[in-house]
Amino acid sequence: MIPYVRDITFEYGACDQVSPLIRRVIARNPGPFTFTGTGTYIVGRGQVAVIDPGPDLPEHLEAILAALEPGERVSHILVTHHHSDHSPLAGPLKARTGAPIYGCAVGIQAEESTIRTEAGADLGFSPDISLCGGGQIIEGQGWTIEALATPGHTSNHICFGLKEENALFSGDHIMGWSTTVITPPDGDMTDYMESLERVKARGYDVLWPTHGPPIRDVTPFIEAYAAHRRAREAQVLQAVKDGHGKIVEMVPVLYADVDPRLHPAAARSVLGHMIDLVRRGKVVTDGAPGIDSLYRPAG
Structure with a gap:
């Protein structure tokens, strides 16, 4: 923590x-x-x-x-x-x-x-x-x-x-x-x-x-x-693997302990993780990664 x-x-x-x-x-x-x-x-x-x-x-x-x-x-x-x-x-x-x-x-x-x-x-x-x-x-x-x-x-x-x-x-x-x-x-x-x-x-x-x-x-x-970011990345990746491919589905769960007023900002941070994961070949999506994109595991 x-x-x-x-x-x-x-x-x-x-x-x-x-x-x-x-x-x-x-x-x-x-x-x-x-x-x-x-x-x-x-x-x-x-x-x-x-x-x-x-x-x-x-x-x-x-x-x-x-x-x-x-x-x-x-x-x-x-x-x-x-x-x-x-x-x-x-x-x-x-x-x-x-x-x-x-x-x-x-x-x-x-x-x-x-x-x-x-x-x-x-x-x-x-x-x-x-x-x-x-x-x-x-x-x-x-x-x-x-x-x-x-x-x-x-x-x-x-x-x-x-x-x-x-x-x-x-x-x-x-x-x-x-x-x-x-x-x-x-x-x-x-x-x-x-x-x-x-x-x-x-x-x-x-x-x-x-x-x-x-x-x-x-x-x-x-x-x-840094460890917090890596843990969040792992949670995001696991959510995708579990079939939750939309960012809007992940935020209330991943950020349950965060002020709800910050959830829209949290969604943008999840997008930041998604862009990074797509760059590294761990997650794929159709087209450029966006806030409303549907993500799925690579491979």
Whole structure:
């Protein structure tokens, strides 16, 4: 089982010093996809980076600016991905501070659907400086951040490693309170599993997700996260072998312990597994795999 970490103490709009180099301000946008809300991180002293400014809430913008000490300035705005609980405030924050926006532009447009699987998408997100592919080093006064490409949750997801604390700002790639939604075509299960291994190999001491508290027992947590996905894949494959070839038939059974409001998103994650299983030749379907396709065992 995943050793979830969900205990977090905070006040909306307040600035908490959570490590020697990291401050956090949480936006008032709680919900089934955001937990207690978006945690915006301020890194450094004097010259600071802001990670995931969050939703376009004027009160949150003012809270971020109020968290700055006299004489401090924002030199970098870093965005993990383009969902509406992460990136929309980047523009207003840039307008107030003059800091450039770093991230990866939207690459794959989500298909039209009446099913809500996330907090929404900021499809117009377009950073000033592209970090697609990862590996770029961003430096400020007393801090060094490396961009780490982690596609899977979205095609443009970037995590940010803080060298001085061997910490990773993991966005929605790894969260302590919940598993991550994988919604094709922008989300990709094959990419996601590879990205998990990439993070694990780095040996970080702590993960700071955008939602919820930090993850401090990193390697066991990532291993449990990956094992959960593999177990879910095995359940999906078994369901197909048992003759349940429709995703809509599987979700209420496979996700019986999950908030029903998240079942539509869960169906998209099952589709992510199906696409991966079709790629690997374990499941077949007529035509391209889709949410309404009929699946059957290969062979």
